[in-house]
Amino acid sequence: MTWETQLDWPRVVGGFIGRTTRSTRAETVAEAVRSMGGTRIIVDARQVHGAEVAVVDDAALDRECVTIERVDGFVTASPRAALVIYVADCLAIFLSHEGAPAVGLAHAGWRGLAADMPGVLVRTALEAFGGSPSDLRLALSPCIRDCCFEVGEEVAEQFDAISGAVDRSHAKPHLDMIAIATAQLREAGVPAERIEVMDGCTRCDPKRFASYRWDRERCGRNVAMIGLG
Template sequence: MESFKSVPTAKGPSLFLLPSWMDRNNRLTAGFTGRGGGVSEDAWASLNVGLHVGDADEDVVRNRRLITEAIGWPFEAWTCGEQVHGCEVFQVTESERGMGRESRASAIADTDGLMTNIPGVLLASFYADCVPLYFYDPENQAVALAHAGWKGTVQQIATRTIEAMQEQYGTKPEELLCAIGPSISDCCYEVDGFVIDKLQPLVEELARELTVDPELMMTLVENGKAMVNLKQINRHIMLKAGILPIHIELSQWCTGCSTDQFFSHRKEGGKTGRMASWIGIRER
């Protein structure tokens, strides 16, 4: 069963919500955007939310406003970082609320993970094939997002995020809820020897420690290539960190297979828009 449910609307932004979490807490919002229902044109049509891909800034900001309006949040709450395919996790406090919403210059620098326990802060991060990771601690009412491309996956940003939440909020891994959102799947993600060499030690370690078939995560094919399932690698990283299997939601959406619904950097030759993941707990 698909964890991220498409919200059908005649007009407005294309949204995919995470109802299993939102049903637990009516103050929580969590989801992922599609590519439709925005104002961007040309290669970025139409709900591009990335300020770094050549689109008109005013269109990107309008798209971000459309999303916050659709989910019933003030635009001033939208808070994001300048992603660098690293593994840094930043704790967002009240003073950082709204950073990055209208310009890259104001975004939280050099971070691919964001976490907060401040109600009224809406965390957001950006994707066009990479893996969106979501974290919700219902006991301590803390949330986090992490952006995991292959580089962030190798650096185990999921583990870094879980550890940061433990340190700052007292999060217990066995109580933490995690979700893996729409992203490119192994059917569409072929990599060469350089990436294989970076991923293979991690895949082998996870397979050995969790007693699973490594081909769930990466399958070698002809010509020295491999088909990689970043979703499954990140799921196994979460399991190794102590997350319970029943507490991990895994989207089946493949951005590479579904370019009618999502932007795909790989399938569209690098010139395309970006989707957003978001999570936040509204004020009482």
């Protein structure tokens, strides 16, 4: 198990792991959780491409592995939780609330971005734990970047109001999920210097990353994880 990128934030452990397959995933996640230290409960989600974010408290951590139904993100102040999100070309959004302290993690493809998942994640963290957007740190994972993310006009036009979101210089529009998520985080009040972007396009680099657009049905998953350290 190797972290592709580890979070370098105070009192936070976790990061982004590249390509895992159906047969290696459980062991990889277990190993990553052990490397995060402490006794942790794995918390994942039955991801549905929506923009619901759950608040996970200690009472919910009653099994070795907890799956939250029908959400695409969660926040927690429990040091026992290891939040896990699986992505192929989609974006994982990491959050640290330094005032609480608390952490959060969300999954967003274009559907999640159309529903403002980055803004929902920020607002859920602040409603649950108080504080202000400048208490937060956010990081955007490797995903299919604007070099490769060809979409239909019906998808592109949903993001035309956001500067830099759509590139129409190609045969089909290209979508920039990093530009969109960054704009939505800024709109939610997060200062620009509190937002980090992890390097890498999942479609450009199939050796490092799982990519649905590259592999289709055989596609593995990249893994995003975060916990309080």
